[in-house]
Amino acid sequence: MEKQAILLSSKLFQKHRQVEVVLNRSFLAWKEIEKSRKRSSGISPISERVHSRGVQVCEILAVGKAEEDNQDNTKTRSQKKAKQHSQRYPHAFTVSYVRRTRLHQWRCADATFHCASQELCEQWIKVINEQLSLLTNRPKSLLVYINPYGGKQRGKRIYEQKVAPLFRRACISTDVIVTERANHARDHLKMEANLDQYDGVVCVGGDGMFSEILHGLVTRTQTDRGVDQNQPDAKLVPCSLRIGIIPAGSTDCICFATVGTNDPVTSALHIIVGDSQPMDVCSVHHHDIFLRYSVSLLGYGFYGDVLTDSERKRWLGPARYDLSGVKTFLSHNYYEGTVSFLPAEDTMGNPRDKLQCRSGCHVCQHKPSLKDKQWEMSVEKEKTDKDGSSWNVIRGKFIAINAASMSCACPRSPKGLSPSAHLADGTTDLILVRQCSRLDFFRHLLRHTNKDDQFDHSFVEVHRVRRFRFHPQHQEPVSLEGLSESPKKTGFQAICSQQTGCNYSTANSSWNCDGEILPQVAIQVSLGF
Ligand SMILES: CCCCCCCCCCCCC/C=C/[C@@H](O)[C@H](COP(=O)(O)O)NC(=O)CCCCCCCCCCCCCCC
Numbered sequence: 001m002e003k004q005a006i007l008l009s010s011k012l013f014q015k016h017r018q019v020e021v022v023l024n025r026s027f028l029a030w031k032e033i034e035k036s037r038k039r040s041s042g043i044s045p046i047s048e049r050v051h052s053r054g055v056q057v058c059e060i061l062a063v064g065k066a067e068e069d070n071q072d073n074t075k076t077r078s079q080k081k082a083k084q085h086s087q088r089y090p091h092a093f094t095v096s097y098v099r100r101t102r103l104h105q106w107r108c109a110d111a112t113f114h115c116a117s118q119e120l121c122e123q124w125i126k127v128i129n130e131q132l133s134l135l136t137n138r139p140k141s142l143l144v145y146i147n148p149y150g151g152k153q154r155g156k157r158i159y160e161q162k163v164a165p166l167f168r169r170a171c172i173s174t175d176v177i178v179t180e181r182a183n184h185a186r187d188h189l190k191m192e193a194n195l196d197q198y199d200g201v202v203c204v205g206g207d208g209m210f211s212e213i214l215h216g217l218v219t220r221t222q223t224d225r226g227v228d229q230n231q232p233d234a235k236l237v238p239c240s241l242r243i244g245i246i247p248a249g250s251t252d253c254i255c256f257a258t259v260g261t262n263d264p265v266t267s268a269l270h271i272i273v274g275d276s277q278p279m280d281v282c283s284v285h286h287h288d289i290f291l292r293y294s295v296s297l298l299g300y301g302f303y304g305d306v307l308t309d310s311e312r313k314r315w316l317g318p319a320r321y322d323l324s325g326v327k328t329f330l331s332h333n334y335y336e337g338t339v340s341f342l343p344a345e346d347t348m349g350n351p352r353d354k355l356q357c358r359s360g361c362h363v364c365q366h367k368p369s370l371k372d373k374q375w376e377m378s379v380e381k382e383k384t385d386k387d388g389s390s391w392n393v394i395r396g397k398f399i400a401i402n403a404a405s406m407s408c409a410c411p412r413s414p415k416g417l418s419p420s421a422h423l424a425d426g427t428t429d430l431i432l433v434r435q436c437s438r439l440d441f442f443r444h445l446l447r448h449t450n451k452d453d454q455f456d457h458s459f460v461e462v463h464r465v466r467r468f469r470f471h472p473q474h475q476e477p478v479s480l481e482g483l484s485e486s487p488k489k490t491g492f493q494a495i496c497s498q499q500t501g502c503n504y505s506t507a508n509s510s511w512n513c514d515g516e517i518l519p520q521v522a523i524q525v526s527l528g529f
């Protein structure tokens, strides 16, 4: 590590132990001054190093005067000693910082240092705070939306008990809105919120709630900048505000796939230190009418049917997906249609390359710039207009058509629907699961939960794509408002089921778009930003 100038260094006390505390621009370190120094006749560095602790400045949450410890907890000898020391050195400051625990979980830890004088104590607080104020990516003011009905209906409690105290500790000011109806947050962001006064928006809820907030924010940004979302080729203007997610929903795959765990405290700490992760946003159009954006899963067939069925069982909470999952699995429907897609360039990697996307992923950082992409798109357009060669067209009977713009990892499937999908590479992984036996489909599903490759089946294919289109075989209802029907048992289907055990449906499935049902079945999808 490059040696950096020391900003402050003092001998202080931590409980009853004397520690040497050193701060430079990037690190705060403290090490116990060992009594063993004398014993080991002055050869001290090794024994000192054993007791040295430290934290990167960018992971310090806050520093302030230590709260006085009035509790009478002086039972053991060492507690008594500590108490005596804190009485001798009453001027103390506490540093709250991020402590990493297992499996991507973060916790807030405190270290309190006692100083010989008030001046020294105040100097430490001032110098650390000066360093913190240089970290410009940290939010100071946040707009928080809580969905009180998401997941197990614990959003409000999770926020108040686990998140708000951390935001207070980090001196972040918040405006909190507990939503009163679906689309409350979206409409507020679209039309009312004064966005200039915030550094970010926080979503307390699941993927559906995130999607609501994303739509509010993206639509507001495009409207303010005069971009027409109805144009599938429109270059969307990126939002200036970031969205933080406190997981309190049923799947929470956007949180899990970006942070690595679904834990409100970990998410709150990432928000406080100003971590950010760009992500791909797919625009979904029906003919040239804009329908929705998607950041995680766009799923037709299996996941569409699971969602349609599960909406009637909301009262069950997250377990509704398992129940509807089993039911949909047993119905074993498949749907006929045509999928056309524009593959991503070979340089964008392959869904089967086993490379996992993490924050700072080099593929995402080196994705073609908007300018390159505009050029590419015009070349593609020319090519397709002439001979249509760059679009692949696949017609068939599918149990599921899934487009995963990110891995979609979640507790049910810790590696996700497409384990190597990238969070922000401008592509989505299109997974086609063709008609197969129940047992084969079960094997495929099961592989989402273990180490085996879920794409290694003859009936599954996967493509990394920039755009795709889907056309159902059957005419869909004309109305834009009406939701498409879930498969109805028709006379033909009944006969077909009896005779061959298949479940060919003459009705269409519907698209599950980040946990919302799309009203249309024929769609065009493009990666927008
Ligand atoms: C045999 C066990 C197989 C387990 C397979 C699990 C695969 C799970 C992949 C999940 C991908 C999730 C993608 C995310 C979608 C979310 O955007 C979206 C909205 O989330 P929100 O409620 O937080 O707002 N969530 C969903 O659409 C939920 C999808 C959940 C699907 C669960 C499927 C369970 C299937 C169980 C089949 C069991 C067969 C048993 C046979 C006896």
Ligand SMILES: Nc1ncnc2c1ncn2[C@@H]1O[C@H](COP(=O)(O)OP(=O)(O)O)[C@@H](O)[C@H]1O
Residues within 6 Å of the ligand: 146, 147, 148, 149, 150, 151, 152, 178, 179, 180, 181, 182, 183, 184, 204, 205, 206, 207, 208, 209, 210, 212, 248, 249, 250, 251, 252, 318, 515
């Ligand atoms: N106050 C509210 N009442 C009813 N529905 C709401 C409310 N606030 C948000 N919603 C809607 O609830 C749906 C599910 O929210 P989400 O937080 O994703 O929970 P879950 O993961 O359990 O589906 C979203 O579509 C969102 O628009």
Ligand SMILES: [Ca+2]
Residues within 6 Å of the ligand: 280, 404, 405, 406, 421, 422, 423, 424, 425, 426, 427, 428, 429
């Ligand atoms: Ca992607």
